[in-house]
Amino acid sequence: MKKHIWDSMKMLLAMTVLTGIIYPLAMTGIAQIVFPKQANGSMIRINGKLVGSSLIGQNFASDKYFWPRPSAVNYNPLPSGASNYGPTSDTLKELVEMRRNNFIRLNGLPSNTQVPPDMLYASGSGLDPDISPKAAELQIDRVAHARHFDAKEKRELVRLVKSHLEGPQLGFLGEPRVNVLMLNLALDTLGVTRK
């Protein structure tokens, strides 16, 4: 046993150097050279100022923007988190009913509208950057109204939302979705060119 302990220490040290230091540092080096943008978090800068990451959702409360999914951590990434409410949770039931009512009321939708489930339920990470295409579609009227768009501008807005629609990757992987931050960034430039 004593020899085994001694051998273990040497082996652990060797493995630490190899898999715990050389391997991650080498991967960092390669990643920083080959994929510098992705490796550093797909950050978005406007006029040199960091406004967020295209992969990390952020809060939008204003009527002028498309809203993201509910988040258990309010889009604060420190730390990421989910509600972890089960299907028989009282709190979840109340939250879902409240979110449904709010979504319908604040978007001025008919009261029998089927609200897509991504707007009723919080995501797993609390940082989900995407919403479903349906959830984006149902917000178009509200955004157009808040921005005082005329009919032509509203058609542009619809086109903008459509152009931000991502289908399944490679044609079959994953779900169709719309990245909220990217859409809202484009929305702001739409407003600028208008003026």
Add this chain to the structure above:
Amino acid sequence: MFIATFGIFGMHDIVQIGVFLLALILLTPPLGAFMAKAVNGERNFLTPVLGGLEKWLYKICRIDPDCEMDWKSYLSAVIAFSLVGLVVLWLLQVTQAYLPLNPQHLPNVSWDLAFNTAVSFMTNTNWQSYAGETTLSYFVQMAGLTVHNFVSAAGGMAVLLALIRGITRKSTEGLGNFWADLVRMTLYVLLPLSVILALILVGQGTVQTLSGYAHATTLEGQKQVIAIGPAASQIAIKQLGTNGGGFFNTNSTHPFENPTPITNFFEMLSILLIASASVYTYGKMVGSPRQGWVIWGVMLAVFCVMLGVSLYSEYNFHPPYVSTPSMEGKETRFGVTNSILWETATTVTSNGSVNSMHDSLTPLSGLVALVNMMYGEVIFGGIGSGLASMLLFVLLTVFIAGLMVGRTPEYLGKKIEAYEVKMSVIGVLAPGVAILIFTAIASVTKVGLSALNNGGPHGLSEILYAFTSCAANNGSAFAGLSTNTVFYNITQGIDMLIGRFVPIVAYLAVAGSLANKKSVPPSAGTFPTDTALFGFLLIGVIIIVAALTFFPVLALGPIVEHFLMLAGKTF
């Protein structure tokens, strides 16, 4: 105007599952054949690149890779290595404030959380009581957690190799050399695959940097601190090594850990890949690929049934106050199908990473996750340990079949006698005993109940899930349970140790005993173990053992919750 999404299981979902299973089936034989060579020290296509490094490692550690170990010596090497790893990993965490690569100046980890995390990674469980981005420095993630992701997986494989050698060798004490097995598995299998996967991940958006967290000002003017770090290198081995401990708190739901459906596909494939390939390796090493394929077929069949049940529940059952499947705890880019496919893959293996929150799944989907772990992680299972546990079930099945036909049971030319059967039973039942005892204690004590996030039967499921996950060395969670308390950190630590080491003692004791035996040629009375009939018997034994042990507690947790949910009851 836009395509509909969510809610209906259709062709799109079948294609995704089909392509996934096809990729797994196609990769299993080549990787399995490669592993059979590489882990046994035979020349392979990576030898010219890595052979020198392998020899150098033996040299600096002064280890003779050809020195054979008997089962007790092999076991003591496993335990010594685990013990040293445990102490070092604990020390790294409780001193991280004084160590380099800590750009967020995170304080030292508390002693009990550090114990839980150290046990968790050393035993290949990777339970997360910690939240990576607010608890652990980059240095601990790299030199601590990543290292154990490699060596705990390689250690599991080493123990399996010893068991296989016990079956194939005759009249000998030697089961191979633990250090050589550990080094070869790490160097030739885990490291190259990790490099490939890490690069795929980074290309898609997984972060890999040593910079500190980024401070952003959102479009609406709020401050957002975005946690980053050297994540891809750790996530790659976390998926491949059936580890599952996340770089970030929410594991592979986090967009930096699993940014796109493509990364999701490869991370999911990596969960099953090596465990699946090692069954092929087994067939090769015992000289009969059919023996491997029968076991593999059993694994795939159970996997598909469990997947089907979970998908059916998630798509069809929901509380009366909604009319669609739940997206609680799920990510938009993955949707329901990818979340459930991952859930099944991560719980049949001892991986335990998540891309959706299991706590928020429908009760019968949660039940599937629980039962997958309660089988003892034998459906593909943890690297090495999964197939090793499956082989204990194979021995039990051979024994029961022998009782039925009244012949001395034998497996691959080795007589199966009282000692092997006793050891197999101990190895198979120990985790179950630990699960039930600890769950019972937590369910009736204030300190256990105060951690709950959900009421009613779901609360029992949360506790049951925690101890099942730890004993099965899985590490996934009904994460609502607040387990970062002294009570849970310590009881779960013990639970993980029992779940890892009692079976390892059983594998190696069986291996030692079998290696000692002479080989008897098969006769007319030998029950063939490479047929579909044997496969069905094996499934029967696995289900009976899991069902008899756990049915009562499952009835009180997820099953009753299912009916209460349909009736609209909430807690």
